[in-house]
Amino acid sequence: MSRLLDRRVPADRRVELAVALLLLAAGVLAVGFAVIQLADPDTQLLGLTLGLGALAAATALGIAGRLMVPQETRIEPRPEPVPAAPGEDVADLAAAGSEGISRGRLLAAAGGVAGASVVAAALAPLGSLAPADAGIGSSPWRAGTRLVGEGGEPIAAADVELGTFTTAFPEGADPRELGSPVVLVRLAPGDIHDRPEWAADGLVAYSKICTHAGCAVAMLRYGRFGAHVPRPALVCPCHYSTFDPADAGRVLFGPAGRALPQLPLRLTSDGGLEAAGSMSGPIGPSWWSVRRS
């Protein structure tokens, strides 16, 4: 039990009055909160009344705890670990539970087998949570798939201007699938260093999903940042992986470990665009066997 070291009794009537007034103020503000809710539920007013009410109550109790009630300092001995009586140690108690058992090792082994199988059995339903068909990195693009806009409308090659980019989706596929969205970029003639035959009418297409962490590569830097940016670049706004659309999606800067997969393009007879083949590699973030797929 603790022992009293020091005790002061403030006994100040003015403090008592201040605490009472603050508590009354808290009550008034709380009632205000309820009234505002009925009259005009404005988030700022609700926050103000409830918050200031709590603050008034907090101040009242803080003052009461410091300046109104008796201030004690007590000294208490810390509970000390007492050595166990002979035969009462945890190890002794545990050992006492196996008294008279001679096939201890057999039982332990059998228990281990039972435990492991029960855990395995309990985990088996978890395995069923994963769909059987793994298709990480796959995309619905095939040779002949038409490029359409968000609403399914065909994209005309002539509509994509220099210095802008357009997001396109495969006709008839789920636009929310990671493999679906591609960015269409128009490059100046002669700028396309690698795979010029994959371009159609100066347009190149890349998967819009960053190979680093799966965000959308939603920015095109095109001559707007002066000396910072010597060439057009596709940029992901999450971790700023930067890809070169003129050079097969090569990584220019940032943490991405693989080039952006490219989609070969060709023009259709009506001035639209379609895929001339499938994606050049697995789309989206990498995984353990990404380079085996």
Place this chain on the structure above:
Amino acid sequence: MIVRGLKAVDRRAGGTHPVRFAMRYVFPDHWAFMWGEIALYCFVVLVATGVYLTFWFDPSRHQVVYQGSYVPLRGSEMSQAYRSTVDLSLDNPFGLLMRQTHHWAALVFLAAIVMHLMRIFFTGAFRRPRELNWLIGLVMLMTALLEGFAGYSLPDDLPSGMGLAIAYAVVLSIPVLGGPLGYLFWDGAFPGGNAFESRLYTVHVLAIPALIGALIAVHLAFVVMLRHTQFRGPHRTERNVVGSPMWPGYALRSLSLFLGVAAVLVLLGGLVQINPIWQYGPYEPALATNGAQPDWYLGWLIGALRMMPNWEPNAFGYTVPNPFFGGAGFPALAFGVLFAWPWIERFATGDRAEHHLLDRPYDAPWRTAFGAAFFTWVLVPFVAGSADRVFVGLDIPYEGQILVLRVLWLLLPAVAFGLTLHWMRGVRRREAMRAQQAAS
């Protein structure tokens, strides 16, 4: 009447008299002991506001067309999760106050836990016999980080979907198991199957809060069984505890702190806008926005992901994807060091004794210097996490910042270690001289 009720409880607990024990429980007062209490009170506010939010939030990815009161979004396709979050924010009289208070409380909760962790570390309060509580505290910090991220991800708005894409990539990057794990949790390839949203919801509103609640109980039970640690002072020894009893002073002051924390959180929730998801729009995998920042406590991870050079080692056709290093390896190493620290220190100093009196930071210059180095190492990536904002605001080229930060990430911890060691040894020397002069 309250007194009669308390007496009745006391009499019905055998001879243990819990109420009498609680009223006389001694707290050694010190301002630095407040952080754990603040975290606890944030948790209370989080549960209270969170329960309210569950009454309105609809954890479903089922796509609907919005026809609600917010005109700019009318006609857009969105998930039930997003629509119900917009509705509860804009059409429910208390919804926005509750949601913003909940979000602010989460930010302050994590901040208070980190401050509490630093207080425990720099005063050596984790030493024997309190190692178990150190471990429990670290588990709570990890689960609180996951909990915050899960909450940020639930509304299915654009930044929340971007965050989940990154989380998916980090899970996918785990060697061997990444692919199956990602499929397992997301119910298919990203952005996930129908079950994903309800799984995330169960984790956020049931599994993790229940775990944190249980761990808080064990954490506090250990504190009470061992009694509080205390700084050196008059009458204070390793074998006693000196301070204010719970009743009357301490109970009132602690209740005051609870109300103060609640007041600040409600004022923030009412007056300072946070995460206005109706302005961000629903998430689509083909969309991303520049300048989206995660909640502060994930800044170190986004920064680490950004700072990593684009290594992606392959051997025998197998790959360790790049997000593994910044997103999984870095936090695993940081938490690994923290988990092991009580034993590292015991091994280094050979000190196996029980400690109930706290160190001041200069009592153990070596530990303090290590802590300064460690927290510097965790802090540098935070700067990288906001390097894009620095580029926009101050026009310092982003690439240059990252190159410099990579060097600083290796260099600054060593500098912090050296400077802190020198500083703490100086303070300790001066303290010793002062004590000598006072004695003579």
